[in-house]
Amino acid sequence: MYYTDKKLQFPVRVEKPNPVFARALQQAIGGVEGEIRVCLQYFFQAWGARGPAKYRDMLLSTATEELGHIEMLATAVALNLENAPLSVQEDVSNDAIGGSVLNGMNMRHILSTGLAALPENCNGVPFNASHVYASGNMAADMMANVTAESSGRVLAVRLYNMTDDPGMKEMLSFLIARDTMHQQQWLAAIEDMGGLSASLPIPNSFPQEKEYQDMSYTFINTFVEGLAPAEGRWSEGKSLDGKADF
Amino acid sequence: MYYTDKKLQFPVRVEKPNPVFARALQQAIGGVEGEIRVCLQYFFQAWGARGPAKYRDMLLSTATEELGHIEMLATAVALNLENAPLSVQEDVSNDAIGGSVLNGMNMRHILSTGLAALPENCNGVPFNASHVYASGNMAADMMANVTAESSGRVLAVRLYNMTDDPGMKEMLSFLIARDTMHQQQWLAAIEDMGGLSASLPIPNSFPQEKEYQDMSYTFINTFVEGLAPAEGRWSEGKSLDGKADF
Amino acid sequence: MYYTDKKLQFPVRVEKPNPVFARALQQAIGGVEGEIRVCLQYFFQAWGARGPAKYRDMLLSTATEELGHIEMLATAVALNLENAPLSVQEDVSNDAIGGSVLNGMNMRHILSTGLAALPENCNGVPFNASHVYASGNMAADMMANVTAESSGRVLAVRLYNMTDDPGMKEMLSFLIARDTMHQQQWLAAIEDMGGLSASLPIPNSFPQEKEYQDMSYTFINTFVEGLAPAEGRWSEGKSLDGKADF
Amino acid sequence: MYYTDKKLQFPVRVEKPNPVFARALQQAIGGVEGEIRVCLQYFFQAWGARGPAKYRDMLLSTATEELGHIEMLATAVALNLENAPLSVQEDVSNDAIGGSVLNGMNMRHILSTGLAALPENCNGVPFNASHVYASGNMAADMMANVTAESSGRVLAVRLYNMTDDPGMKEMLSFLIARDTMHQQQWLAAIEDMGGLSASLPIPNSFPQEKEYQDMSYTFINTFVEGLAPAEGRWSEGKSLDGKADF
Amino acid sequence: MYYTDKKLQFPVRVEKPNPVFARALQQAIGGVEGEIRVCLQYFFQAWGARGPAKYRDMLLSTATEELGHIEMLATAVALNLENAPLSVQEDVSNDAIGGSVLNGMNMRHILSTGLAALPENCNGVPFNASHVYASGNMAADMMANVTAESSGRVLAVRLYNMTDDPGMKEMLSFLIARDTMHQQQWLAAIEDMGGLSASLPIPNSFPQEKEYQDMSYTFINTFVEGLAPAEGRWSEGKSLDGKADF
Amino acid sequence: MYYTDKKLQFPVRVEKPNPVFARALQQAIGGVEGEIRVCLQYFFQAWGARGPAKYRDMLLSTATEELGHIEMLATAVALNLENAPLSVQEDVSNDAIGGSVLNGMNMRHILSTGLAALPENCNGVPFNASHVYASGNMAADMMANVTAESSGRVLAVRLYNMTDDPGMKEMLSFLIARDTMHQQQWLAAIEDMGGLSASLPIPNSFPQEKEYQDMSYTFINTFVEGLAPAEGRWSEGKSLDGKADF
Ligand SMILES: [Ca+2]
Ligand SMILES: [Ca+2]
Ligand SMILES: [Ca+2]
Ligand SMILES: [Ca+2]
Ligand SMILES: [Ca+2]
Ligand SMILES: [Ca+2]
Incomplete structure (x- = not known):
């Protein structure tokens, strides 16, 4: 009330x-x-x-x-x-x-x-309440x-x-x-x-071994052949949940 | 607050x-x-x-x-x-x-x-706030x-x-x-x-002499020729603001 | 047609x-x-x-x-x-x-x-037909x-x-x-x-004894403690359907 | 009316x-x-x-x-x-x-x-009238x-x-x-x-010499290298307004 | 991909x-x-x-x-x-x-x-995807x-x-x-x-004998009595699928 | 492309x-x-x-x-x-x-x-693109x-x-x-x-001395008088940008 x-x-x-x-x-x-x-x-x-x-x-x-x-x-x-x-x-x-x-x-x-x-x-x-x-x-x-x-x-x-x-x-x-x-x-x-x-990955209730784990910490580049990938923190170093390396 | x-x-x-x-x-x-x-x-x-x-x-x-x-x-x-x-x-x-x-x-x-x-x-x-x-x-x-x-x-x-x-x-x-x-x-x-x-007509701030008054208290029937009009309280008696007869 | x-x-x-x-x-x-x-x-x-x-x-x-x-x-x-x-x-x-x-x-x-x-x-x-x-x-x-x-x-x-x-x-x-x-x-x-x-209350088909009648004709004030209620016709006199006093 | x-x-x-x-x-x-x-x-x-x-x-x-x-x-x-x-x-x-x-x-x-x-x-x-x-x-x-x-x-x-x-x-x-x-x-x-x-191209009021005409009658294939293009009536024969060949 | x-x-x-x-x-x-x-x-x-x-x-x-x-x-x-x-x-x-x-x-x-x-x-x-x-x-x-x-x-x-x-x-x-x-x-x-x-009528998979065929190739005029109908290609000549006369 | x-x-x-x-x-x-x-x-x-x-x-x-x-x-x-x-x-x-x-x-x-x-x-x-x-x-x-x-x-x-x-x-x-x-x-x-x-506060380009700083790191309780406030990490300890105490 x-x-x-x-x-x-x-x-x-x-x-x-x-x-x-x-x-x-x-x-x-x-x-x-x-x-x-x-x-x-x-x-x-x-x-x-x-x-x-x-x-x-x-x-x-x-x-x-x-x-x-x-x-x-x-x-x-x-x-x-x-x-x-x-x-x-x-x-x-x-x-x-x-x-x-x-x-x-x-x-x-x-x-x-x-x-x-x-x-x-x-x-x-x-205003449209779908934004809630x-x-x-x-x-x-x-x-x-x-x-x-x-x-x-x-x-x-x-x-x-x-x-x-x-x-x-x-x-x-x-x-x-x-x-x-x-x-x-x-x-x-x-x-x-x-x-x-x-908390990561959100939701943390799902057992990660059920994920397709080959793809869980890998940056995918969609540039056509011959183009260098985008490089940054997301393609090198420890993952932010500490569970893997990129 | x-x-x-x-x-x-x-x-x-x-x-x-x-x-x-x-x-x-x-x-x-x-x-x-x-x-x-x-x-x-x-x-x-x-x-x-x-x-x-x-x-x-x-x-x-x-x-x-x-x-x-x-x-x-x-x-x-x-x-x-x-x-x-x-x-x-x-x-x-x-x-x-x-x-x-x-x-x-x-x-x-x-x-x-x-x-x-x-x-x-x-x-x-x-919900869409246009209804407010x-x-x-x-x-x-x-x-x-x-x-x-x-x-x-x-x-x-x-x-x-x-x-x-x-x-x-x-x-x-x-x-x-x-x-x-x-x-x-x-x-x-x-x-x-x-x-x-x-309060009628709403808004009551508009001078009614500026309305096209011939049409202010008249029920308009849009039935094709020969069809009897819809009859009811809206086509007979005093108007509800007491200013005219229907 | x-x-x-x-x-x-x-x-x-x-x-x-x-x-x-x-x-x-x-x-x-x-x-x-x-x-x-x-x-x-x-x-x-x-x-x-x-x-x-x-x-x-x-x-x-x-x-x-x-x-x-x-x-x-x-x-x-x-x-x-x-x-x-x-x-x-x-x-x-x-x-x-x-x-x-x-x-x-x-x-x-x-x-x-x-x-x-x-x-x-x-x-x-x-135009959005939800307004019909x-x-x-x-x-x-x-x-x-x-x-x-x-x-x-x-x-x-x-x-x-x-x-x-x-x-x-x-x-x-x-x-x-x-x-x-x-x-x-x-x-x-x-x-x-x-x-x-x-016609009141609309719809008038619902038996009012099934309503929670204590609250059917009472103005509820939601001001924090100490603030005087809003006073007006809605908090005094006969109700508009003639069935109760406010 | x-x-x-x-x-x-x-x-x-x-x-x-x-x-x-x-x-x-x-x-x-x-x-x-x-x-x-x-x-x-x-x-x-x-x-x-x-x-x-x-x-x-x-x-x-x-x-x-x-x-x-x-x-x-x-x-x-x-x-x-x-x-x-x-x-x-x-x-x-x-x-x-x-x-x-x-x-x-x-x-x-x-x-x-x-x-x-x-x-x-x-x-x-x-219904949403943007479809008109x-x-x-x-x-x-x-x-x-x-x-x-x-x-x-x-x-x-x-x-x-x-x-x-x-x-x-x-x-x-x-x-x-x-x-x-x-x-x-x-x-x-x-x-x-x-x-x-x-009537083609619609609208036919625009002078076609102002178009970038190299691209007006050419099917563009966006398949990655090595994939054969989609072939059909749209890549061979006369155009449907009779003005060019595909 | x-x-x-x-x-x-x-x-x-x-x-x-x-x-x-x-x-x-x-x-x-x-x-x-x-x-x-x-x-x-x-x-x-x-x-x-x-x-x-x-x-x-x-x-x-x-x-x-x-x-x-x-x-x-x-x-x-x-x-x-x-x-x-x-x-x-x-x-x-x-x-x-x-x-x-x-x-x-x-x-x-x-x-x-x-x-x-x-x-x-x-x-x-x-943009609203209902237009797709x-x-x-x-x-x-x-x-x-x-x-x-x-x-x-x-x-x-x-x-x-x-x-x-x-x-x-x-x-x-x-x-x-x-x-x-x-x-x-x-x-x-x-x-x-x-x-x-x-391709006409679209879809062409529906057997036309199941249509109410009296009305399949007839222009309907909704003008009030006495008004001449709209005349044009749609009210005379062969239909565009070649199956009837208007 | x-x-x-x-x-x-x-x-x-x-x-x-x-x-x-x-x-x-x-x-x-x-x-x-x-x-x-x-x-x-x-x-x-x-x-x-x-x-x-x-x-x-x-x-x-x-x-x-x-x-x-x-x-x-x-x-x-x-x-x-x-x-x-x-x-x-x-x-x-x-x-x-x-x-x-x-x-x-x-x-x-x-x-x-x-x-x-x-x-x-x-x-x-x-889908409605306002979510982009x-x-x-x-x-x-x-x-x-x-x-x-x-x-x-x-x-x-x-x-x-x-x-x-x-x-x-x-x-x-x-x-x-x-x-x-x-x-x-x-x-x-x-x-x-x-x-x-x-990065905090986002955007970090606005000089925080222009904020009404009394209210920048204070949890506001809107419970009616007498109700205990919600207590948690947000009401005690260092702020997450390290700039203040809650
Ligand atoms: Ca995705
Ligand atoms: Ca109107
Ligand atoms: Ca309510
Ligand atoms: Ca385009
Ligand atoms: Ca129709
Ligand atoms: Ca706010």
Whole structure:
């Protein structure tokens, strides 16, 4: 069961509303790197968890936090849409800046929501829940979570660089910090379960003698005859689970 | 900002796990009539609300409750998947009942989640957030919410009739009761704003003299020549906003 | 079986073609608030109707009318695309207005249709038939239809305000008038079946004594401890079906 | 503008309702080879047509006919759902046939429509309007239409072979005949425009001297060294537009 | 099994990067008329082919070539994104051209890929594999392939006309030439199987006496009473399979 | 540019065709954990790569290998569909086993492909290219790849356990071995770039002093008052990048 205190996790303010930036922020709400995705992903992992309670508790706690991030971003979108141009009348179109802004907007911000956020990405593609990964395998899920927070932080940094609004930079610096922690947190959970190399290969429940082992630690080159193979750490040295040489 | 007490809103128990009913329950999680939809819909309406705080508060409160309904249903799916057949081995296929159950399952319950719920409908179609209606017009949104709770309650009743598991019937009787209240609640909000007829036509902000008024209260029959028109309340009597006769 | 007279239901003309407005109009064709949706929704409700013929007839009649609305809007899109810029050549890009227009267009209007309409919304997201609600429960479906016409009319009004083309305003004033009537019409059907309060809770076929009745008329507050509940019509007075007090 | 006579184009009857066949029929309604697709495709081609009126008229006429095919199939689905098992109660599951039927159904036929058709395919995937091809190039569109009627007729024949219900066979024999004619019809339109070889390459408006002509009539083999090329009509003889040798 | 030589099939160069044209090019990658679609379509047709090896070989060969086309276009997108504006800072927005360019871009080119291509169309709609047609009927599939190459060539020609960059024109002239050949090639396969009229109606395996033959060669007019029918090649003369008169 | 030798990477054989297992295998083709996804993901990462050539080469080489895995699985699906029941005729429905098999199949294997594979998952949901992650940040992409191979290997192991066909077990033991190696390979690439802790936080290009650092290494508990926090490695000890204490 869930509760709210009707407050934002961190204050959201916008000095100069920018409807085009409102569109960009949508990627952090409904994009594949966004907050709806991590929120649902952590909830479904928690609700399906069958192992020790501490992992479930951690997932539940962070899922609930992510819901607050969607809330912050939805608020930021609405604030950036203040004073958005609402028409394509001739005088607006003749105004290079005004027309330009209208063209760069997500028109559904005008037509469908009356200047509020949508559960969509920056191109207006609705969030699709197939991006929620909850496999029932803890190690696989923790890797999926690190990945989600990595692509999420890459996105947040790009949004930070895209704006010069001090309020928006502040909000993003908070979200970026949380992404830093969340990357740590899911990696820490892997540590807690014995460390990455002990988890490998994921899932580690399958007896490796049943694999076609000739191919388990061999890099396969698919270049046409005569082309030198790609060389790197993956073709020389000990494997990362310590069980073989490449 | 959001919080959890790690408890279910209402106890969920399953006496005889039934993996086919687990599939059916998915419709109430990720179907267009389901709980993810109302949860996100009420949240986005709340986060975009610009009117009196009481409506926003009510939306926020109920959105948060709906999150707990997804949790209950996800728990119910997992419980129904206990002891599901995990293979298509010959002996299972030769067993009419066993094979039948496997065939009726959502295979992703085995292959993708390891016996847990998914944000999908009963056919495995992922929830798509385009079903979140938050128009910025309060009356339109309240109607959308009554609709969502109506289709939701129709679904919950059909699920109730589909199962004979006492635990599942109990859980559904609770969810059905909440749907009853939520229908009431959104209708009460319309009352609170002055009643439905005062809201009509939605949106009531557009000056009706700008409409092509000859066609505003006229039923149009598209039957080929010679066929009698469809007759009913819509073709006789006072209009429902009291402004005209049909 | 269906027939056409090869005419538009209402004349469509555009004085100054505007390719950006063509994009906006797409929301009324293929958006979730648009005409393809209501057209298919009323058809599928009609084709699945098992009750009195008059409801089926009415649904069939209006579904057929809506097909003519898609036709009007598709015509309007094509007319607005006349003289659209077809290139991103340097001289166009250097022209603030020309470049701006190209940027604001749906590029598929150039690349995929050769200046004609698409069954997509204003962001180029294809119409998805999961938005067709036809539940087999008449009251639920009528509410869904009022909702559809409410979001549809909100959209049409916003489009009306977005343009200053007299032809487009005229066409939209017609479509707005039809939305007014269609809201009336589905509400009238509910009247015809005995009125809304008699229909509540939807579906009214389920014996309410089987609900978990303690929770059927109670507003649940999910605010953290110490926060005052949201107060309004939904927490005081008689319920809207007259069966209880909140 | 469109009209209806409230009749089916061809009578639809079902001797022995079969809910699993109802699911199969959905492919012909909302599948990519189905009737919603051709209906919308021909309408959008007609509404966007800028050439001679006779092509537009033909498209409009057939689009309107296809609407009647959706109606026939939706009726057939509803008839096949009569007496469908509505529960997963233990006694049904213990009955190999009853349980089997439930497992093979589209559960939304029970849960979402109350035993009526949906705009979805046989797996419950909603129709997606991205399958509507209307390019503005008449030859390309006619080829797309022949393709649609070819995949449609392949589907209808497979459905015919799947059932032994005389009513269903009759209905399908009618739809198959119409697919035969529609294949003819779009090919005849190409004839009417001067024949296929005159249309090639599609579009024939682009000056072929601007192509990289060394590669316009050459089959490219991508087999690794030493493998013999695929040989056939495409690597020898005159090209099909008569302009070159392969 | 597949191999690469790490080279492009044809050189790709861009003289003046244009991020808006990068967006347009996406239609040729992930649009329904694009290269991912034909690549997967030919592969799935090949992998499912049960007839003579020569058709499978040809399909495999061309599918593999198409993969190289995606590669060329992805390279072209990346080159056009060089020097794209990465911010919506005030000074960019005040610059009509700079702001205009940003507004015309696919923002995911900045936010999600760091200036590289995506498997999406020009509006940012992800490629959806439902567009892969592989019916198991050779004639139907060959028609589908001609259609795909026709819509593909229409698109490539429109892109050619949209740009004035010599490098881009060169690349497109190559792709256009390949589309010319691929149209030929699939038509040649039909010749190879005995010619189109021998394939009609598709599928030709169904005994036509089982069709409702009264309707197999008759154009049906759905105009309301009194309107003259659409006249053309489809209503007079011999049918195209030579089996009947219209 | 790409080439083929017309051979499978590893032999595929099926002793007892099982159409229900054919459906299960579809998850490994077109599911979010499947081979189309990794194939396109590695290709788009390679085509957009701007760093050292060795990473691009490795990505290209493995992407090309994955194409061969789709081929193997498509072959396996076709072999499992041999002798599938093609009808719902009464005698099949009365046969518990036969009827059961039909009910458990993907009907499009009969209706749409004529017993061949589709680019869809086990529920018939088409592959959607939004699952292709190619962010332009090498560390984020490598994590995404480890994740993809982890969920892929979890799936392959579950498929292995689901079947008792020796041919299918053999094929899967090969694919499982390749997943083992691919997990290693992407982790090795991270090693090659300096190791995971050096990459953290991803992206490591953003100056951490611009983050809201109070929140960068702090686990946030969202339990309601009085509930003990979730304790684990994430709330005590050194952070995993060695820069702070939790
Ligand atoms: Ca977050
Ligand atoms: Ca609920
Ligand atoms: Ca309308
Ligand atoms: Ca038809
Ligand atoms: Ca090509
Ligand atoms: Ca693989």
